[in-house]
Amino acid sequence: MTETTTQTATEIAIAQTERAAASNYAPVPLVLTEGNGATVTDIEGKTYLDFLGGFSTMLFGHRPPRITAAAHAQLDRLTLTARAFYNDELAACVTELTELAGFERVLLMNTGAEAIETAIKGARKWAHENRDLAADEGVIITFSRNFHGRTTTIISGSDDPVAREGYGPYTPGFVTVPFGDMDAVRSVAAASPVVAVLIEPVQGEAGVILPPEGFLQELRAFTAENNIVFIADEVQSGMGRTGKLFATEHFGVRPDLIAVGKVLSGGILPVSAVLGDSKFLGVFTPGSHGSTFGGSPFACAVTRSVVAELRDPAFLPGVVALGGVLSDALAELAELPEVTAVRSIGLWAGVDIDPEFAPAKAVAEALRARGVLVKDTQGKTLRMAPPAVATEGEVREAIRLLGESITSLR
Known part of the structure:
Protein backbone atom coordinates (compact mmCIF):
# COMPACT_ATOMS: atom_id res chain seq x y z
CA MET A 1 0.00 0.00 0.00
CA THR A 2 1.45 3.37 -1.03
CA GLU A 3 1.40 6.20 1.48
CA THR A 4 0.65 9.67 0.21
CA THR A 5 1.49 12.86 1.99
CA THR A 6 -0.33 16.11 1.45
CA GLN A 7 1.62 19.33 1.79
CA THR A 8 -0.01 22.33 3.38
CA ALA A 9 -0.32 25.57 1.44
CA THR A 10 2.37 26.97 3.75
CA GLU A 11 4.79 24.14 2.96
CA ILE A 12 4.20 24.45 -0.78
CA ALA A 13 4.82 28.21 -0.82
CA ILE A 14 7.95 27.91 1.32
CA ALA A 15 9.32 25.10 -0.87
CA GLN A 16 8.72 27.13 -4.04
CA THR A 17 10.44 30.15 -2.51
CA GLU A 18 13.44 28.17 -1.26
CA ARG A 19 13.84 26.47 -4.62
CA ALA A 20 13.99 29.66 -6.70
CA ALA A 21 14.95 32.55 -4.42
CA ALA A 22 18.46 33.37 -3.20
CA SER A 23 18.86 32.57 0.49
CA ASN A 24 19.77 36.05 1.71
CA TYR A 25 17.09 35.90 4.42
CA ALA A 26 15.97 33.28 6.92
CA PRO A 27 12.25 34.04 7.15
CA VAL A 28 9.90 32.89 9.85
CA PRO A 29 8.07 29.83 8.38
CA LEU A 30 4.89 31.77 7.86
CA VAL A 31 3.31 32.69 4.52
CA LEU A 32 1.35 35.93 4.76
CA THR A 33 -1.42 36.75 2.32
CA GLU A 34 -3.29 39.75 3.72
CA GLY A 35 -2.83 42.71 6.03
CA ASN A 36 -5.35 45.00 7.65
CA GLY A 37 -4.46 47.66 10.21
CA ALA A 38 -2.53 46.03 13.06
CA THR A 39 -3.03 42.47 11.81
CA VAL A 40 -1.85 40.11 9.09
CA THR A 41 -3.35 36.81 7.95
CA ASP A 42 -1.44 33.78 6.75
CA ILE A 43 -2.18 31.42 3.89
CA GLU A 44 -3.89 29.00 6.29
CA GLY A 45 -6.30 31.73 7.45
CA LYS A 46 -4.77 32.46 10.87
CA THR A 47 -4.61 36.12 11.93
CA TYR A 48 -1.76 37.67 13.91
CA LEU A 49 -0.97 40.98 15.55
CA ASP A 50 1.93 42.39 13.54
CA PHE A 51 4.36 43.94 16.00
CA LEU A 52 7.35 43.55 13.67
CA GLY A 53 5.85 46.07 11.28
CA GLY A 54 8.14 45.56 8.32
CA PHE A 55 11.21 46.35 10.44
CA SER A 56 9.65 49.62 11.66
CA THR A 57 7.93 50.51 8.37
CA MET A 58 4.24 50.00 9.11
CA LEU A 59 3.60 52.85 11.54
CA PHE A 60 0.22 53.52 9.88
CA GLY A 61 -0.64 49.82 9.81
CA HIS A 62 -1.38 47.66 6.80
CA ARG A 63 -3.34 49.25 3.96
CA PRO A 64 -3.95 52.58 5.73
CA PRO A 65 -7.09 53.93 4.05
CA ARG A 66 -6.02 57.45 3.04
CA ILE A 67 -2.54 56.40 1.92
CA THR A 68 -3.91 53.43 -0.02
CA ALA A 69 -6.53 55.67 -1.66
CA ALA A 70 -3.82 58.11 -2.74
CA ALA A 71 -1.85 55.23 -4.27
CA HIS A 72 -4.89 53.95 -6.18
CA ALA A 73 -5.69 57.42 -7.49
CA GLN A 74 -2.16 57.96 -8.77
CA LEU A 75 -2.05 54.51 -10.39
CA ASP A 76 -4.94 55.65 -12.55
CA ARG A 77 -3.15 58.84 -13.61
CA LEU A 78 0.67 58.67 -13.99
CA THR A 79 3.23 56.39 -12.34
CA LEU A 80 6.67 57.13 -13.82
CA THR A 81 8.33 59.86 -15.82
CA ALA A 82 11.96 59.32 -14.73
CA ARG A 83 13.79 62.47 -13.73
CA ALA A 84 14.21 63.47 -17.36
CA PHE A 85 11.06 65.53 -16.78
CA TYR A 86 9.39 67.44 -13.98
CA ASN A 87 6.10 66.12 -12.65
CA ASP A 88 3.35 67.76 -10.65
CA GLU A 89 3.50 65.30 -7.75
CA LEU A 90 7.25 65.85 -7.31
CA ALA A 91 6.76 69.61 -7.11
CA ALA A 92 4.15 69.27 -4.37
CA CYS A 93 5.99 66.47 -2.57
CA VAL A 94 9.35 68.19 -2.12
CA THR A 95 7.60 71.38 -1.01
CA GLU A 96 5.43 69.65 1.57
CA LEU A 97 8.15 67.32 2.86
CA THR A 98 10.74 70.05 3.39
CA GLU A 99 8.16 72.25 5.09
CA LEU A 100 7.22 69.42 7.45
CA ALA A 101 10.83 68.52 8.22
CA GLY A 102 12.18 72.05 8.55
CA GLU A 114 20.27 54.41 -1.22
CA ALA A 115 19.50 57.27 1.15
CA ILE A 116 22.59 56.46 3.21
CA GLU A 117 24.75 56.23 0.07
CA THR A 118 23.33 59.61 -0.99
CA ALA A 119 24.17 61.18 2.37
CA ILE A 120 27.69 59.74 2.28
CA LYS A 121 28.27 61.11 -1.22
CA GLY A 122 26.85 64.50 -0.26
CA ALA A 123 29.04 64.73 2.84
CA ARG A 124 32.19 63.75 0.96
CA LYS A 125 31.46 66.14 -1.90
CA TRP A 126 30.80 69.02 0.50
CA ALA A 127 34.01 68.32 2.41
CA HIS A 128 36.11 68.18 -0.74
CA GLU A 129 34.63 71.46 -1.95
CA ASN A 130 34.94 73.27 1.37
CA ARG A 131 37.98 71.82 3.13
CA ASP A 132 41.61 71.41 2.15
CA LEU A 133 41.59 67.69 1.42
CA ALA A 134 43.39 65.53 -1.10
CA ALA A 135 41.19 63.50 -3.45
CA ASP A 136 41.76 60.30 -1.45
CA GLU A 137 41.45 61.87 2.01
CA GLY A 138 38.51 61.97 4.37
CA VAL A 139 37.31 59.53 7.01
CA ILE A 140 33.70 58.86 7.98
CA ILE A 141 33.18 57.68 11.55
CA THR A 142 30.56 55.00 12.15
CA PHE A 143 29.59 53.28 15.37
CA SER A 144 29.69 49.71 16.64
CA ARG A 145 26.65 47.50 16.03
CA ASN A 146 25.35 49.96 13.43
CA PHE A 147 23.01 49.02 10.64
CA HIS A 148 22.89 51.37 7.66
CA GLY A 149 22.23 48.87 4.87
CA ARG A 150 24.13 46.19 3.00
CA THR A 151 25.74 47.80 -0.04
CA THR A 152 29.50 47.35 -0.45
CA THR A 153 30.18 50.91 0.64
CA ILE A 154 27.93 50.73 3.67
CA ILE A 155 29.22 47.40 5.00
CA SER A 156 32.70 48.93 4.84
CA GLY A 157 31.64 50.98 7.85
CA SER A 158 30.04 48.02 9.63
CA ASP A 159 31.43 45.68 12.28
CA ASP A 160 28.84 42.96 11.56
CA PRO A 161 30.81 39.88 10.45
CA VAL A 162 27.78 38.31 8.74
CA ALA A 163 27.29 41.40 6.56
CA ARG A 164 31.01 41.71 5.76
CA GLU A 165 32.40 38.20 5.40
CA GLY A 166 33.47 37.37 1.86
CA TYR A 167 32.57 40.74 0.33
CA GLY A 168 35.96 42.44 0.38
CA PRO A 169 37.93 44.38 -0.62
CA TYR A 170 36.03 47.05 1.24
CA THR A 171 35.59 50.73 0.48
CA PRO A 172 38.27 52.71 2.32
CA GLY A 173 37.60 55.80 4.39
CA PHE A 174 35.55 54.39 7.28
CA VAL A 175 36.51 54.01 10.94
CA THR A 176 34.13 52.32 13.38
CA VAL A 177 34.24 53.29 17.06
CA PRO A 178 32.20 52.14 20.08
CA PHE A 179 28.67 53.58 20.20
CA GLY A 180 28.59 56.33 22.80
CA ASP A 181 32.38 56.71 23.11
CA MET A 182 33.22 60.37 22.60
CA ASP A 183 36.89 59.84 23.46
CA ALA A 184 37.18 57.38 20.57
CA VAL A 185 35.65 59.95 18.21
CA ARG A 186 38.20 62.55 19.29
CA SER A 187 41.03 60.05 18.90
CA VAL A 188 40.08 59.30 15.29
CA ALA A 189 39.71 63.00 14.51
CA ALA A 190 43.16 63.69 15.96
CA ALA A 191 44.73 61.07 13.68
CA SER A 192 42.81 61.59 10.41
CA PRO A 193 40.76 64.26 8.65
CA VAL A 194 37.16 63.33 9.50
CA VAL A 195 34.59 64.52 6.95
CA ALA A 196 31.45 63.08 8.57
CA VAL A 197 29.95 61.02 11.34
CA LEU A 198 27.18 58.61 10.43
CA ILE A 199 24.98 57.55 13.33
CA GLU A 200 21.61 56.06 14.18
CA PRO A 201 20.31 58.25 17.02
CA VAL A 202 18.60 55.09 18.26
CA GLN A 203 20.18 51.87 17.02
CA GLY A 204 17.54 49.60 15.51
CA GLU A 205 19.15 46.33 14.44
CA ALA A 206 21.26 46.39 17.60
CA GLY A 207 18.07 46.10 19.65
CA VAL A 208 16.55 49.60 19.95
CA ILE A 209 19.57 50.96 21.81
CA LEU A 210 19.37 54.55 23.05
CA PRO A 211 22.58 56.60 23.26
CA PRO A 212 24.24 57.37 26.60
CA GLU A 213 22.94 60.54 28.20
CA GLY A 214 24.49 63.63 26.65
CA PHE A 215 26.38 61.72 23.95
CA LEU A 216 24.48 62.94 20.88
CA GLN A 217 24.60 66.53 22.10
CA GLU A 218 28.35 66.32 22.68
CA LEU A 219 28.90 64.63 19.33
CA ARG A 220 26.87 67.30 17.54
CA ALA A 221 28.81 70.10 19.21
CA PHE A 222 32.09 68.43 18.24
CA THR A 223 31.10 68.08 14.59
CA ALA A 224 29.95 71.70 14.41
CA GLU A 225 33.19 72.95 15.93
CA ASN A 226 35.33 70.90 13.54
CA ASN A 227 33.51 71.36 10.22
CA ILE A 228 32.40 67.72 10.21
CA VAL A 229 29.10 66.73 8.58
CA PHE A 230 26.65 65.15 11.04
CA ILE A 231 24.56 62.47 9.26
CA ALA A 232 21.64 60.95 11.15
CA ASP A 233 20.35 57.63 9.87
CA GLU A 234 16.65 57.85 10.72
CA VAL A 235 15.50 55.28 8.20
CA GLN A 236 14.01 53.22 11.04
CA SER A 237 13.57 55.86 13.75
CA GLY A 238 12.30 58.78 11.69
CA MET A 239 8.91 60.03 10.51
CA GLY A 240 7.05 59.58 13.78
CA ARG A 241 8.10 56.14 15.00
CA THR A 242 9.47 57.49 18.29
CA GLY A 243 6.69 60.00 18.95
CA LYS A 244 8.54 62.89 17.34
CA LEU A 245 9.09 63.46 13.65
CA PHE A 246 12.78 62.63 14.11
CA ALA A 247 14.41 60.73 16.96
CA THR A 248 17.14 63.38 17.09
CA GLU A 249 14.52 65.81 18.41
CA HIS A 250 14.42 63.85 21.68
CA PHE A 251 18.04 64.88 22.21
CA GLY A 252 17.81 68.48 21.02
CA VAL A 253 20.03 67.79 18.02
CA ARG A 254 19.63 69.07 14.44
CA PRO A 255 21.75 67.06 11.98
CA ASP A 256 23.24 68.42 8.79
CA LEU A 257 21.76 65.55 6.80
CA ILE A 258 18.97 63.13 7.75
CA ALA A 259 18.29 59.89 5.88
CA VAL A 260 14.69 58.70 6.12
CA GLY A 261 12.65 55.89 4.59
CA LYS A 262 10.44 53.01 5.72
CA VAL A 263 7.56 54.96 7.35
CA LEU A 264 7.86 57.53 4.54
CA SER A 265 6.67 54.80 2.16
CA GLY A 266 3.37 54.20 3.95
CA GLY A 267 4.17 50.52 3.49
CA ILE A 268 3.17 50.82 -0.18
CA LEU A 269 6.41 50.97 -2.19
CA PRO A 270 10.08 51.77 -1.55
CA VAL A 271 10.57 55.47 -0.76
CA SER A 272 13.53 57.12 0.92
CA ALA A 273 14.97 60.60 1.13
CA VAL A 274 17.85 62.69 2.38
CA LEU A 275 16.88 65.98 4.00
CA GLY A 276 19.27 68.86 4.53
CA ASP A 277 19.88 72.52 3.90
CA SER A 278 21.14 73.92 0.59
CA LYS A 279 24.64 74.18 2.05
CA PHE A 280 24.94 70.39 1.85
CA LEU A 281 22.42 69.16 -0.73
CA GLY A 282 23.41 71.99 -3.05
CA VAL A 283 26.61 70.09 -3.89
CA PHE A 284 24.75 67.73 -6.21
CA THR A 285 24.75 68.73 -9.87
CA PRO A 286 22.99 67.13 -12.86
CA GLY A 287 24.54 63.75 -13.59
CA SER A 288 26.41 63.45 -10.29
CA HIS A 289 23.73 61.36 -8.60
CA GLY A 290 20.27 60.06 -9.37
CA SER A 291 17.65 57.35 -9.56
CA THR A 292 15.17 56.42 -12.28
CA PHE A 293 12.40 55.77 -9.76
CA GLY A 294 13.36 58.32 -7.11
CA GLY A 295 10.78 61.10 -7.12
CA SER A 296 8.37 59.23 -9.40
CA PRO A 297 4.79 60.53 -9.49
CA PHE A 298 3.58 57.34 -7.84
CA ALA A 299 6.13 57.49 -5.02
CA CYS A 300 5.50 61.20 -4.51
CA ALA A 301 1.73 60.76 -4.30
CA VAL A 302 2.20 58.14 -1.58
CA THR A 303 4.76 60.28 0.24
CA ARG A 304 2.46 63.29 0.16
CA SER A 305 -0.28 61.25 1.81
CA VAL A 306 2.20 60.14 4.50
CA VAL A 307 3.17 63.78 5.09
CA ALA A 308 -0.52 64.64 5.43
CA GLU A 309 -0.93 61.94 8.08
CA LEU A 310 2.09 63.23 9.98
CA ARG A 311 0.71 66.77 9.83
CA ASP A 312 -2.47 65.66 11.60
CA PRO A 313 -2.25 67.40 15.00
CA ALA A 314 -3.46 64.25 16.73
CA PHE A 315 -1.04 61.79 15.14
CA LEU A 316 2.25 62.25 17.00
CA PRO A 317 0.51 62.76 20.37
CA GLY A 318 -1.29 59.50 19.64
CA VAL A 319 2.03 57.74 19.10
CA VAL A 320 3.29 59.16 22.40
CA ALA A 321 0.16 58.04 24.25
CA LEU A 322 0.19 54.52 22.84
CA GLY A 323 3.94 54.39 23.42
CA GLY A 324 3.22 55.14 27.07
CA VAL A 325 0.92 52.11 27.23
CA LEU A 326 3.68 50.01 25.66
CA SER A 327 6.26 51.36 28.11
CA ASP A 328 4.04 50.62 31.12
CA ALA A 329 3.36 47.08 29.93
CA LEU A 330 7.06 46.48 29.36
CA ALA A 331 7.86 47.73 32.86
CA GLU A 332 5.64 44.97 34.24
CA LEU A 333 7.25 42.43 31.90
CA ALA A 334 10.69 43.46 33.17
CA GLU A 335 9.81 41.96 36.55
CA LEU A 336 10.25 38.48 35.06
CA PRO A 337 13.68 37.09 36.00
CA GLU A 338 14.24 35.91 32.42
CA VAL A 339 14.01 39.49 31.13
CA THR A 340 17.32 41.30 31.61
CA ALA A 341 16.35 44.69 30.13
CA VAL A 342 13.56 46.53 28.34
CA ARG A 343 13.91 49.70 26.28
CA SER A 344 11.30 51.72 24.44
CA ILE A 345 10.88 55.06 22.75
CA GLY A 346 7.51 55.83 21.22
CA LEU A 347 6.26 52.74 19.39
CA TRP A 348 9.62 51.02 19.21
CA ALA A 349 10.97 48.61 21.80
CA GLY A 350 13.65 46.07 22.59
CA VAL A 351 13.32 43.29 25.17
CA ASP A 352 16.46 41.43 26.23
CA ILE A 353 16.11 37.77 27.21
CA ASP A 354 18.66 36.09 29.46
CA PRO A 355 20.65 33.96 26.98
CA GLU A 356 21.20 31.32 29.66
CA PHE A 357 17.42 30.88 29.80
CA ALA A 358 16.59 30.73 26.10
CA PRO A 359 17.51 32.37 22.80
CA ALA A 360 15.26 35.24 21.83
CA LYS A 361 14.26 33.33 18.71
CA ALA A 362 12.63 30.61 20.85
CA VAL A 363 10.60 33.25 22.68
CA ALA A 364 9.55 34.81 19.35
CA GLU A 365 8.39 31.40 18.14
CA ALA A 366 6.37 30.83 21.30
CA LEU A 367 4.80 34.26 20.90
CA ARG A 368 3.99 33.57 17.25
CA ALA A 369 2.13 30.44 18.32
CA ARG A 370 0.02 32.77 20.48
CA GLY A 371 -0.75 35.08 17.57
CA VAL A 372 1.79 37.92 17.86
CA LEU A 373 4.66 38.55 15.44
CA VAL A 374 7.97 40.05 16.58
CA LYS A 375 11.57 39.40 15.49
CA ASP A 376 14.68 38.42 17.35
CA THR A 377 17.94 40.29 16.83
CA GLN A 378 21.47 39.91 18.19
CA GLY A 379 20.53 36.51 19.58
CA LYS A 380 19.13 37.86 22.84
CA THR A 381 16.74 40.68 21.93
CA LEU A 382 13.15 40.85 20.74
CA ARG A 383 12.47 43.92 18.64
CA MET A 384 8.97 45.39 18.40
CA ALA A 385 7.47 48.12 16.24
CA PRO A 386 3.70 48.12 16.73
CA PRO A 387 1.57 50.35 14.50
CA ALA A 388 -0.09 53.53 15.68
CA VAL A 389 -3.46 52.00 14.73
CA ALA A 390 -3.14 49.24 17.33
CA THR A 391 -5.50 49.66 20.26
CA GLU A 392 -4.34 50.02 23.85
CA GLY A 393 -5.91 46.63 24.50
CA GLU A 394 -3.94 45.02 21.68
CA VAL A 395 -0.68 46.47 22.98
CA ARG A 396 -1.34 45.23 26.52
CA GLU A 397 -2.43 41.81 25.27
CA ALA A 398 0.66 41.44 23.08
CA ILE A 399 2.96 42.10 26.03
CA ARG A 400 0.89 39.83 28.29
CA LEU A 401 1.27 37.06 25.71
CA LEU A 402 4.98 37.78 25.54
CA GLY A 403 5.21 37.20 29.28
CA GLU A 404 3.19 34.01 28.90
CA SER A 405 5.51 32.88 26.09
CA ILE A 406 8.57 33.42 28.28
CA THR A 407 7.17 31.51 31.25
CA SER A 408 6.03 28.66 28.98
CA LEU A 409 9.70 27.92 28.23
CA ARG A 410 10.68 27.45 31.87
Missing part, protein backbone atom coordinates in the same frame (compact mmCIF):
# COMPACT_ATOMS: atom_id res chain seq x y z
CA PHE A 103 14.96 71.67 5.99
CA GLU A 104 15.59 73.60 2.78
CA ARG A 105 16.05 70.68 0.39
CA VAL A 106 15.37 67.00 -0.11
CA LEU A 107 16.78 64.36 -2.46
CA LEU A 108 14.33 61.51 -3.06
CA MET A 109 15.50 57.94 -3.54
CA ASN A 110 13.96 54.48 -3.04
CA THR A 111 15.61 52.34 -0.37
CA GLY A 112 17.16 53.17 2.97
CA ALA A 113 20.55 52.03 1.73
